[in-house]
Amino acid sequence: MMTNSKIDKFDTVIARHNSGSTKWDDAPALFGSKDVLPFWVADMDFPSPPAVNEALAARVQHGVFGYPSPHSYAYDAVTDWLDKRHNWKTNPEWMVSTPGVVTAITLAVQTFTKPGDKVIIQPPVYPPFFSSVHNQDRIVLENPLVYEDGNYYIDFDDLAEKAREAKMLILCNPHNPVGRVWSRSELTKLVKICLENNVLLLTDEIHGDLVYTGHQYIPLASLDTDSDDKIITLTAPSKTFNTAGLYTSIAIIPNSKLRSQFSQTVQQLGISKSNVFGITALEAAYRHGAPWLDELLVYLEDNAQYLTEYIAANIPSIKVDKPQGTYLAWLDCRNLKLSQQELVQFFAKKARVGLNDGVTFGHQGTGFMRLNFGCPRPLLAEGLKRIAQAVNQSI
Ligand SMILES: Cc1ncc(COP(=O)(O)O)c(C=O)c1O
Known part of the structure; x- marks a missing residue:
């Protein structure tokens, strides 16, 4: 399957047990078994690019870890990356620097909406999109994606209705968990509806670098739509370069009034200073990480291909389409005819693999499970074998 010897390095399995990893060390308690192989929370089982690890090592070597100064050099690196890539x-x-994209979503909802305001999200979607709205006494307005012929689409008629009563829309571009990379025409249509209804657009583009052959990530705010004043983009190097534990992300807000409102919230909460390691990693990743990322994308796409072909050949009762982006596969398990609770138990106990329960992405995820294939091929192969055996034994 794999054709490029340069990317063989991603085959190396690095033990992550007892490394303080959520994905590995929390799995036994979460899934109720010591023997479970984890394919859940969205980080990868690969080391970050050598350029990132070398920059971090040099920073450690320096040995003094006082408060960092404003991060103009890091923002320049982000600007260059977004331009070139x-x-x-x-x-x-x-x-504006933020300590993680989930935090930034919450900050934006807090800053730009009031309790009782309605916020549109497009389920099935990343669970914090729901909680960042609910937890702050705002109201979720669902504009569910439509699932047709194995793909997901935006329901624009429904969106036009909902936009009339909403203050904000939170977009996931590319979309977790369904793996759609929204096209230029889809994004243009979405912006038009939001502008017509004075709906602020908050777009989470953390998966933007992880896009496969035939698809292109288009930053929403790069569209030529006169919408600069209405778009807040959240991004980070953390999915791309596997630095999630460093909690460093960026909000990009062209409109100065919105930016100063957002910055005020950040200041008031005392979280305006970044972590010195996070900033070091961000700069090294965006300055020097492109060749590594190009290799990673080949490997991940091969993993996606391997997974879809394996499932089609060996587990036909599960349906899965190759995602257009992200390292997340959205498994349609409805033909297994299990209740959601039975499905979750089936994967954890019978197959001994740790996947995300589809229902946590909204009720539209009933009958689905999410599998993270950002791992060495031998781990993925073992996980798929376990699922195939469990399904075939239970037929
Ligand atoms: C769409 C999306 N946004 C945000 C995050 C998490 O971002 P952070 O770790 O920076 O809070 C994830 C992680 O899976 C994600 O999929």
Whole structure:
């Protein structure tokens, strides 16, 4: 399957047990078995690019870890990355540092909406999209994606209805868990509806670098739609370069009034200073990580291909389509005819693999499970073998 010897390095399995890893060390308690192989929370089982690890090592070597200064050099690195890689011209002045994208979603909802306001999300979708709204006494308005012929689409008629009563829309571009990379025409239509209804767009683009052959990530705010004043983009190097534990992300807000409102919330909460290691890793990743990322994308796409072919050949009762982006596969397990509770138990106890319960992404995820294939092929192969054996034994 794999054709490029340069990417063989991603085959190496690095033990992550007892490394303080959520994915590995929390799995036995979460899934009720010591023997479970984890394919759940969205980090990868690969080391970060050598350039990142070397920059971190050099920073450790320096040995002094006082408060970092404003991060203009890091914002320049983000600006250059977005320009070169995604053809989006940004300005370092538009950037606000945040300690993670989930935190930034909560901050944006807090800053730009009031209790009782309605916020549109597009389930099935990343669970914190729900909680960041609910937890702050705002109201979730669902604009569910439509599932047709193995793919997901935006229901624009429904969106146009919901937009009339909403203050904000939270977009996931590319989309977790369904793996859609939204096209230019889809994004243009979505922006038009939001602008017509004065709906602020908050777009989570953390998966933007992870896109496969034939698809292109288009930053929402790079569209030529006169919508700069209405878009807040959240991004981070953490999915791309596997640095989630460093909690460093960036909000990009071209409109100065919105930016200063957002910055005020960040200041009031006392979280405006970044972590020195997070900033070091961010800069090294965006400055020097492109060749590594190109190799990673080949490996991940091979994993996606392997997974879809394996499931089609060996577990036909599960349906899965190759995602357009992200390292997440969205498994349609409805033909197994199990209740959601039975499905979750089946994967944890019978197959001994730790996947995300589809229902945590909204009720539209009933009968689905999410599998993270950001891991060495031998681990993926073992996980798929376990699932195939469990399914075939229970038929
Ligand atoms: C769409 C999306 N946003 C945000 C995050 C998490 O971001 P952070 O770790 O920066 O809070 C994830 C992680 O899976 C994600 O899929």
